[in-house]
Amino acid sequence: MTVISKTAAGSAEGSTETERDRRRPTINDIARLAAVSKKTVSRVINESPFVKEETRARVNAVIDELGYVPDPQARGLAFRRSFLVGMIYDNPNPQYVVNMQQGILDALKGSGYELIIRPVVRSDPNFLSDMRAFVERQKLFGVVLPPSVSEDERLAALLNEIDCPYVRIASVPLDEAESMVVTHDHMGGEAVAKHLLAHGHKVFAHISGPLTFRSAHERRRGFCEALAAAGVSLPDAYVMEGAYTFESGMACGEALLALSPRPTAIFTGNDEMASGVLQAARKAGLRVPEDLSVVGFDDFQIASRLWPPLTTVHAPTTDVGRIAADRLIRGEDDGRARRYDPDSILPYLVVRESSGPALA
Template sequence: MTSSKTPNKSADDSDVNAALESGRRRATINDIARLAGVSKKTVSRVINQSPFVREETRQRIEAVIAEWGYAPDPQARGLAFRRSFLIGMIYDNPNPQYVVNMQLGLLDGMRGSGFELVVHPCDRSSPTFLQDVRMFIERQKLFGVVLPPSVSEDERVADLLRDIGCEYIRIASVPLDEEEHMIVGHDRLGAQAMGEHLVSLGHERIGFITGLPSFRSSHERRGGFEDALAKAGVKLDPDYVVQGAYTFESGLACGEALLAKTPRPTAIFAGNDEMAAGVLQAARRAGLTVPEDLTVVGFDDFQIAQAVWPPLTTIHIPTREVGRMAAEKLIAREGYEPGDPSRIIPYLVTRESSAAPKKV
């Protein structure tokens, strides 16, 4: 009777066990404690990997936990810890494929950790934006949040997070914060690769369509492109740079604008695939054949790049992998090593939309 805590509990115990065994009730920490003949505090220690538990005791408890399939209640645990086991993704990126890939990546990185992902699209221009974000985080007592662009680039949000002491990871194309809060993408490298590709094909009069200026990636992509051109001794004529908005429609309009220039560019590099698809349409309306009359290239390598005609030469961005790294960094589990940054380096994908310019 060493494990019995009160003299007349055995009758109750059998009732309790019956309820448990029939599956009518999930096991609680008290059940596990009782079944293992220890106090619930010790079970708690095992759950939280406290080193102050005798190996033999730990194994006994772990066996009982495994046998009954016990998992602690995140709400109760969260209540005591004063925080939840939820991770928020706060975003305003309008591209569905980016969003979904990012979500999948985050879930990859969270798998088996006991955390769950709560999604929170937002409108950065709303007057209540910061208050909404704060409410979201404080009410749910989020463990942490992941911020993809362009929310990641908003210092007000970062300040808020530091202020309320919420863990966060910012995903951006440039370092904006301490290293531990950043996953830095390599848009610049990707744009450089594209610049080299176009130059190597022999293009010299190239149009460029920027993304939304509120996204740092817009500037990085342009910058990387200019780097590559400069290195090859080709100059990017500012007159051939027009500002898009990362949308198909803006790509169409900007494409038409660029194609109206004299002389016409022999290639157009759009800041993302959506806009490149718009350029393809502009080219078609102008009676031009791609890539014979015009090279059109994009950035991101989302599905649209393959669905248009001709399929787009573009830069592949490993969004899902970026998400995985972000989640891993956020929860920083034991056995977590920093993650090889080379996993998220973008690369050129050559398809049929790019070719050498026609000889004059």
């Protein structure tokens, strides 16, 4: 009986050990028990200097108590010391990329972190495998994701899987607040509609960005909803999809200006397309703003250098990049993290000479 009992006990002990192996603690367990975010646990593991000492001690105590060992697939990331921050983007507008990059660099200045840039094509069948290899090969501390790559849920899931911190920039909330900077693009479209309505316009047209971009939908939504509130509809024939490029703005502008009745005001999804519409108006012999008002979105350097200077929505891209990078490397749990006023990144209208009263 004693032998049977010892065998049973040994069997039970073995079963308990197997069960314990199956329930290996995860980074989520550490975060929950230490009462911090998953991102903070990653910062502690990666020995980031941007974690308060009391927070670091609390997380390390839980790690030691549970005997936590990072997943083997993420092992290279778990002990990275590269101090590299990635910016992964798929935006076709070079000025957007430059302004975003400048904001990130402003945030990294003096921090010891460096920026590495990676353009991508999300339709590439190797997109996700390439992103995994990029993050792991560079041993990135984390990544900033501007739109529209920020809107790819597959990429967010991959970064979570390999424990790579990220901050997403998008026109609407897509993630936990600590991992987001929201730009509220619809408010810019609304401001454009109200401005043009106040100038007596009744025949409107809109050139959106690529519909694979959430920003294109949001800018159009704000514009259309403000028109609808004033009892004005925007027929389908007066809405075209561009590519956020000069060429697409010019082509769409030519098509819209051939309609009857001809629109007296065109709102474009960015300044590059607005510059194309100005060119189309010149080719058609139209005066801006006397015959046609043109309004863009972004307020990049080109807007004030066009003739006439462009009325446009100011989107603080550089500030948004700085805030995203600051949030990534410092985090909410670091007492040195710079706080910001959410109103500081809201879009607003800048009125210049490309818009004016509609002809009577």
